[in-house]
Amino acid sequence: MVKKMKKYMLMFGMILSVSLVAFSTQVVAEEVLENPIPQVKHNWVEYSTGFDEIEAGTHEYTYWKNFIKRTRTCLITHKIKTVVYYCDLHDHTKSETFLDEVIHSHQHSD
């Protein structure tokens, strides 16, 4: 019984020292955070613009011809606009993409 208690005490001591180490590293981490990186301002200037066309699948539409209902397959294309910005303050770039246009291969109303 006494032997068991000793074991528990040893374990408790170990846990205590581990948590003390953890606590001290946390303090160090907080000290580092006291000096935050100054707010960076960018000078984003539009650098280049490009377009890409991506096939976005097909769909079927119906139309009437000579009083007969017909079905046709229409191919959808997404026109994607990519704008690249350049920041001369830090010499880096970023890009943004937009869906510029949805193109249907056939003209239809529905």
Ligand SMILES: [Zn+2]
């Ligand atoms: Zn920048």
Ligand SMILES: [Zn+2]
């Ligand atoms: Zn269509």
